[in-house]
Amino acid sequence: MQRSRLLLPALTMSALALFAQVPAGGAAPAMEWREVFNEDGSITQALTPKAPAEKSSDFRALAAAEVIPVQVTGDSADRFDLVFVGDGYTAEDLTTYTANVKSKWEELSAVEPFATYKEYFNVWQVNVVSAESGVDHDPTKGLLKNTALDMGFWCQGRDANTERLLCVNETKAKEFAALAPQSDQVIALGNTTKYGGAGGSVATASGSNAQAGQIAIHELGHSIGGLADEYDYPYANYTGTEPREINVTKDPTGAKWAEYLGQPSPDGGVIAPVEGARYYKTGLYRPTGNSIMRTLGKQFNSIGRDAMIKAFKAKIPSLNEPVTPPAPQ
Numbered sequence: 001m002q003r004s005r006l007l008l009p010a011l012t013m014s015a016l017a018l019f020a021q022v023p024a025g026g027a028a029p030a031m032e033w034r035e036v037f038n039e040d041g042s043i044t045q046a047l048t049p050k051a052p053a054e055k056s057s058d059f060r061a062l063a064a065a066e067v068i069p070v071q072v073t074g075d076s077a078d079r080f081d082l083v084f085v086g087d088g089y090t091a092e093d094l095t096t097y098t099a100n101v102k103s104k105w106e107e108l109s110a111v112e113p114f115a116t117y118k119e120y121f122n123v124w125q126v127n128v129v130s131a132e133s134g135v136d137h138d139p140t141k142g143l144l145k146n147t148a149l150d151m152g153f154w155c156q157g158r159d160a161n162t163e164r165l166l167c168v169n170e171t172k173a174k175e176f177a178a179l180a181p182q183s184d185q186v187i188a189l190g191n192t193t194k195y196g197g198a199g200g201s202v203a204t205a206s207g208s209n210a211q212a213g214q215i216a217i218h219e220l221g222h223s224i225g226g227l228a229d230e231y232d233y234p235y236a237n238y239t240g241t242e243p244r245e246i247n248v249t250k251d252p253t254g255a256k257w258a259e260y261l262g263q264p265s266p267d268g269g270v271i272a273p274v275e276g277a278r279y280y281k282t283g284l285y286r287p288t289g290n291s292i293m294r295t296l297g298k299q300f301n302s303i304g305r306d307a308m309i310k311a312f313k314a315k316i317p318s319l320n321e322p323v324t325p326p327a328p329q
Helices: 013-020 059-064 091-109 170-177 213-223 302-315
Strands: 031-037 043-049 066-071 080-087 121-127 185-190 202-206 235-237 274-277 280-286
Touching (some): 031 213, 066 091, 080 091, 080 170, 091 185, 091 213, 170 185, 185 213, 213 302
Parallel strands (some): 080 121, 185 202
Antiparallel strands (some): 031 043, 066 121
16 A cells, blocks of 8 residues: 655654554554545645555556557657556546546646646556455445555545545556556556546546545655745644755745745745744745645646756756757858
């Protein structure tokens, strides 16, 4: 199952409650923080037990999976390759899966800076065929489905905050994604209309839910741009060292963003330090009030957008070639 992107150091009362449920003499489950995406666009964190060891995919299923080019604009050596894999789609559901991939790619590529650099992406669809339609714990908790990638809601959690966490066996997802000519980022879509998704090295989203595509966009901010979360849950005051991520700082003057300060930002704000970021209410600052790294449905702020562009250029050599001015007439 899917692993979290960040393991935070402290345990909250909810974690202690989970540990308290362990039978006498039993081992306490290892815990990890995971992002929880709410339907109103807000993002929080929840503690969940770590998933058991992952198993690899069935060889026959891998051999039968077809790779469909959604968009191919050039050689993979000079492109960013995005690979979609699906779970809970039977052979009869592949038309739905194709429509889900198309809608999620259209949503992603309409957001800057993906829109500007759309023609530098190759997009692949791997037709992963499951024995049953749907994902685990949908529409009710406890209902299990026989699917290729083991996707399911609740993500091993026991508390209601984890209901919308849609997790996947990352080992299997990456094995199917590796069937594409190249894989720089994997997005796993579940065959469900229920809102949900999760972060990790494989981003997940509900295939047939119109709002869930925003989860994948937020997660690509992490995996491509190396951006930090800009929301301020669940900790109080930060006293650590300067964060490595470009979009958060402990300096209340915002000197980290000196060249941007006072400038309008695409997310509707003006670049100026705003306290509360990277899971802390105080002691850390974000560049604007409300970018997509804080709330789904928003735009990347200037700092985040430029970080994404820098990452594109690091992967795509032709973006770094000098522009030759036209010859004088």
